[in-house]
Amino acid sequence: MRKSKTLIAIPSPQEWKILYPKVPYSKTVEEPYAQNALFDVACVGIGIVNFVGNLTKLICTKSYSRVIIAGIAGALPFSGLQTADIVRVDEECTGDIGYWNKDKFQSYFPKPQIVKATPKKFAPKEIASLPGVRGMSVNTMTSSKQVLEYRAKFYGAKIEAMEGVAAFMLAQTLGIQIFEIRTVSNLTGDLDETRWNIEQSLLNLQSSVLNPIIEAVK
Helix, strand or coil: CCCCCEEEEECCHHHHHHHCCCCCCCCCCCCCEECCCCEEEEECCCCHHHHHHHHHHHHHHHCCCEEEEEEEEEECCCCCCCCCCEEEEEEEEECCCEEEECCEEEECCCCCCCEECCCHHHCCHHHHCCCEEEEEECCCCCCCHHHHHHHHHHHCCCEEECCHHHHHHHHHHHCCEEEEEEEEEEECCCCCHHHCCHHHHHHHHHHHHHHHHHHCCC
């Protein structure tokens, strides 16, 4: 009987080049990079649409039973998080479906539309031991203090990224496990990526979480 396989889904080429600098990313949606017999890695795409489209293709063609999203995120106001912190995302919501009115944003929905990850009791111990948070997926980053504080308070989210919510929905629909781990590269509102702590945050994520999970089954 063939053992089930896990896909580690990396959103962006920028993240991929730090985590896997010797492996070309461009073809990994068609042919994922095999870490060992049970773990593949692929650069799946930035943003909700690209990520879920390519993830659907990968799951349907490669028959993965578990997906682990791994990448960077911005820490929202009031989160208490700092750069290089690593979190497990237990819940996701979409943070920019709504209205702009006189430079202020308001959600279309009266309350957050929450989608849950697979319970942490099913996660590898390196993921289960991380602090759990609610994440928020957005299509557009912003430097607006009003929007960022509104997102943090209304949605109850601590981090902001661009992919998780649709991937959670897909995994629920297909009946597979999904986990999301994020390392904080920046505080939201700062749009100057030269000030973000991307490389060290990702290398910390790789050494403390990803590598131990993969190496445990060698």
